Amino acid sequence: MAVSISLVLLFGLILALLLRANKGYGTAAxxxxxxxxxxxxxxAGPISQLTTAVIDAIQAM
Known part of the structure; x- marks a missing residue:
């Protein structure tokens, strides 16, 4: 679990930097x-719940 979270943080940081630099194929990977x-x-659980709540709120409009 600790390794998984640190990889999430590492890939999230790299992704943010690549998106900011507007690099091509590396960003997708x-x-x-x-x-x-x-x-x-x-x-994963809270993200799924948040996504469901947002979709339900949009549909209720």
Whole structure:
């Protein structure tokens, strides 16, 4: 778990830097790795709940 969270932070930081620098193919690879490790972390549940809540709120408008 500790390794997974540190990889999420590492890939998140690299992704933010690549997006800011507007790099091409490397950004897509890092985004895929970030998503893979984020889904395996403890943050997956709350992110899923937040996404569901936002979609429900949009549909209720």
């Amino acid at each position: 890092v985004a895929a790795l970030f998503g893979f490790y984020l889904a395996d972390s403890g943050a």
